[in-house]
Amino acid sequence: MEQEHTPQAAPDFKYCHESRVFKTGRVFPNDVNNHKTLFGGKLMSTIDEVASISAMRHCRVNVVTASADSVDFLLPIRPTDSVCFESFVSWTGRTSIEVFVKIISENLYTGERAVAATSFLTFVAMNEDGTTAPVPAIVAQTEEEKLICQSADERSALRKLRRTSSKKLASLLSTTKYWE
Numbered sequence: 001m002e003q004e005h006t007p008q009a010a011p012d013f014k015y016c017h018e019s020r021v022f023k024t025g026r027v028f029p030n031d032v033n034n035h036k037t038l039f040g041g042k043l044m045s046t047i048d049e050v051a052s053i054s055a056m057r058h059c060r061v062n063v064v065t066a067s068a069d070s071v072d073f074l075l076p077i078r079p080t081d082s083v084c085f086e087s088f089v090s091w092t093g094r095t096s097i098e099v100f101v102k103i104i105s106e107n108l109y110t111g112e113r114a115v116a117a118t119s120f121l122t123f124v125a126m127n128e129d130g131t132t133a134p135v136p137a138i139v140a141q142t143e144e145e146k147l148i149c150q151s152a153d154e155r156s157a158l159r160k161l162r163r164t165s166s167k168k169l170a171s172l173l174s175t176t177k178y179w180e
Contacts, residue, residue, distance in 0.1 A: 013137040016145040019054040019089040019099075027079045038077035043103065046085055047071065047119045051099040054087040055123040058097055059135040063123040066096065069159055075116040081105040083116070088145065090120070091152030095132035097123045098155065100148045122159060 023046065033039045048065060055063040077083050084104045091098035103117040125133040140149040 013139050014058055014089075015139050015141055016088045016090070016149070017141065019058040019087075019138075021050045021053045021057070021087045022084065023050050024082055024084040027077055027081055027083060029079060032079060035076070036078065038081075038083065040071075040073065043073075043077070043083075043117065044068065044071055044119075046083075047087075047101045047103070047117075048121065050085045050087045051101050051119070051121040052123065054089055054099045055097045055125075058089045058092070058138070059125040059133065061133045062126045062128070063097065064126055066122045066124050067159065067163070069098070069120040069122055069155065071117065071119040073117050075105060075114055077103075077105045077116050078107075080109055081107055081116075089138050090140075090145075090148045091156060092135045092138050093156065095125050095134060097125060097135055098152060099123065120155060 025046070027038050031038055031042050048068065052063055052065065082105070084106065085101060086104070087099050087101040089097055090100040099121050101119040101121070102115060103119070104113055105116040106113045125135045127133045138149065140146045
């Protein structure tokens with residue numbers, strides 16, 4: 001049975017730590033590609049999962065993924081590693097939410113840890129009737145949060161340019177079936 005959600009008045013701001021999510025997992029044989037490293041699609045799926053939880057913790061309404069702004073694969077993740085995903089809200093617009101995800105690999109035999117990937121995703125907050133919902137501002141407190149949040153306006157501007165460019169390209173692409 002689905003619980004009914006009663007929206008509450010959103011505060012003017014929230015702290016990054018209020019949206020923080022951690023998820024740690026193992027790399028199993030069916031999770032790797034032909035190079036014996038974690039399959040990128042598997043990593044991206046978990047990135048979207050933890051980021052969406054951060055976004056919903058921030059605004060307490062449904063969210064939809066608007067874009068995966070970047071996924072930077074920095075180091076291979078192997079079956080001897082665990083993989084820890086850490087996410088938090090790093091920027092907000094009127095109805096949009098940027099989430100930063102840091103992916104740390106840990107060699108389970110040596111304990112060596114490294115940042116293996118980073119990612120930024122953007123979500124839109126949605127009311128139950130399908131309209132966009134306003135979101136609270138974000139306040140960074142730790143040095144790492146401040147480092148990530150300080151370049152958010154630049155990323156937002158680049159997102160808008162990329163979206164405009166993508167829409168223009170899409171308008172020029174064919175939708176006919178290849179066999180026609």
